[in-house]
Amino acid sequence: MLSIDRIEKTFFPGTVNERRALAGLSLRLDEGDFVTVIGSNGAGKSTLLNAVAGRLGVDSGSIEIDGRRVNRLREFQRARYIGRVFQDPMAGTAPNLTIEQNLSLAVRRGQSRGLGRSLTRKLRDRFREELGSLELGLENRLTAKVGLLSGGQRQALSLLMAGFTHPRILLLDEHTAALDPQRAALVTDLTERIVSQGGLTTLMVTHNMEQALQLGNRLIMMHEGRIVFEADAERKRKLTVAGLLAEFGKIKGAQLDDRALLT
Numbered sequence: 001m002l003s004i005d006r007i008e009k010t011f012f013p014g015t016v017n018e019r020r021a022l023a024g025l026s027l028r029l030d031e032g033d034f035v036t037v038i039g040s041n042g043a044g045k046s047t048l049l050n051a052v053a054g055r056l057g058v059d060s061g062s063i064e065i066d067g068r069r070v071n072r073l074r075e076f077q078r079a080r081y082i083g084r085v086f087q088d089p090m091a092g093t094a095p096n097l098t099i100e101q102n103l104s105l106a107v108r109r110g111q112s113r114g115l116g117r118s119l120t121r122k123l124r125d126r127f128r129e130e131l132g133s134l135e136l137g138l139e140n141r142l143t144a145k146v147g148l149l150s151g152g153q154r155q156a157l158s159l160l161m162a163g164f165t166h167p168r169i170l171l172l173d174e175h176t177a178a179l180d181p182q183r184a185a186l187v188t189d190l191t192e193r194i195v196s197q198g199g200l201t202t203l204m205v206t207h208n209m210e211q212a213l214q215l216g217n218r219l220i221m222m223h224e225g226r227i228v229f230e231a232d233a234e235r236k237r238k239l240t241v242a243g244l245l246a247e248f249g250k251i252k253g254a255q256l257d258d259r260a261l262l263t
């Protein structure tokens, strides 16, 4: 499914600002795997997601999706395989389009052909039903511009859209970090539902340890561009926040973000 083999990325090589963000990192995700990624500040988590998405090229190593090497594919060329929800709620949706227009774009992206341009009644009914399940009152606002929604509502919509598109890989980049605790909890639950309903192969970066433990079947901890701790499904089920902190404690010089323990 996703196979990352010894990828390296150094920013500003050969200068005083040189930073080795990815240091020979390897990771394999099988179909349906949901891996949560935690780590110290500057550990390389966002760089890893950027490398998979094609926003950044790697210096060496390979990235394969479904057995196909994608290193040379640019971000827009990989977009058909990859769905991404960012920390910034404004990043994943088109603010000047309505809720139903955003959703129908997502549905169209997920289908190779056949869907007409117009919004059918059947499709609207489906949107209403899916939006209703979010319990945010959006089902009655299909024609409202997305720019008018709150951050939490937009993140929920972005997730719903990612589910419709059915990407081969879903990248979640601290997608609840900018939300208040209540909305973050709602979006966390929605993430769980959409990923499991779609059986989506997912890589999620978070600073929130509770969330890293609640979601997903595997967990990795990064430091200085490497994976320094890995938990498979069985180990992850037994892990606690205290256990994770103990693992962090073993890493010399690792600084935990203040947000790490916030729920």
Ligand SMILES: Nc1ncnc2c1ncn2[C@@H]1O[C@H](COP(=O)(O)OP(=O)(O)OP(=O)(O)O)[C@@H](O)[C@H]1O
Pocket (backbone or CB within 6 Å): 011, 012, 019, 020, 021, 039, 040, 041, 042, 043, 044, 045, 046, 047, 048
């Ligand atoms: N575009 C860039 N140009 C230069 N250096 C960069 C760039 N992006 C990341 N870096 C550096 O690469 C290292 C890894 O950064 P990255 O953002 O991937 O870490 P992170 O684990 O996501 O950190 P955080 O948890 O603080 O968001 C850091 O030292 C960072 O300063």
